[in-house]
Amino acid sequence: MRIAVLISGHGSNLQALIDAVNSKKLDAKIELVLSSNSKALGLERAKKAKIPNFSLPLKNRDNFILEKLAEHKIELVILAGYLKKISAEILEKYRGRVINIHPSLLPKFGGKGMYGMNVHQAVIEAGEKKSGATVHLVTGDYDQGPILAQREVLIEKQDTAEILAAKVLKIEHQLFIDAISKFLSNLRKK
Numbered sequence: 086m087r088i089a090v091l092i093s094g095h096g097s098n099l100q101a102l103i104d105a106v107n108s109k110k111l112d113a114k115i116e117l118v119l120s121s122n123s124k125a126l127g128l129e130r131a132k133k134a135k136i137p138n139f140s141l142p143l144k145n146r147d148n149f150i151l152e153k154l155a156e157h158k159i160e161l162v163i164l165a166g167y168l169k170k171i172s173a174e175i176l177e178k179y180r181g182r183v184i185n186i187h188p189s190l191l192p193k194f195g196g197k198g199m200y201g202m203n204v205h206q207a208v209i210e211a212g213e214k215k216s217g218a219t220v221h222l223v224t225g226d227y228d229q230g231p232i233l234a235q236r237e238v239l240i241e242k243q244d245t246a247e248i249l250a251a252k253v254l255k256i257e258h259q260l261f262i263d264a265i266s267k268f269l270s271n272l273r274k275k
């Protein structure tokens with residue numbers, strides 16, 4: 086399975102996927118990394134792993150994505166910290182084949198503006214006892230596609246948004262790999 090990973094930042098999830106492919110825990114190949122931010126650390130991770138990587142242009146971003154996906158014969162698109170909205174055209178071409186990871190227990194704390202520390206801040210302010218991460222299929226609406234997998238973390242009274250962010254990120258990597266592996270094996274059974 087030929088995978089593209091779209092990122093905007095640090096790329097720790099991308100790194101987890103690269104490591105999982107290299108250690109054969111994930112039966113797929115990352116053929117392309119695209120970043121909406123030219124300074125993203127994730128681009129360095131891709132370079133180091135010798136994966137073709139590009140930062141997205143400001144204009145005609147979605148056309149550029151479509152071109153690259155076609156050029157690299159991509160079959161599955163993974164959003165790993167990608168902050169831009171995916172165009173309807175891409176979703177049409179890759180229907181049911183775009184997967185995202187979100188740092189909350191969706192449907193709670195999802196939607197427009199709910200990314201990064203905003204999510205964890207909102208969870209703490211709401212006095213939640215638990216949070217976690219969700220892997221889901223991407224549809225036209227932010228964070229609303231069918232859920233593939235979720236994992237929880239407990240929130241202690243003294244936890245700040247920063248502490249919660251670290252707790253969630255720690256469980257994200259394995260969750261992402263497990264969810265993608267399961268998704269791929271279900272695809273192969275079809």
Ligand code: GRF
Binds near residue numbers: 094
């Ligand atoms: C993760 O928390 C992920 O859930 C969210 O963006 C963050 C990306 O982190 N969508 P990284 O760039 O993979 O380190």
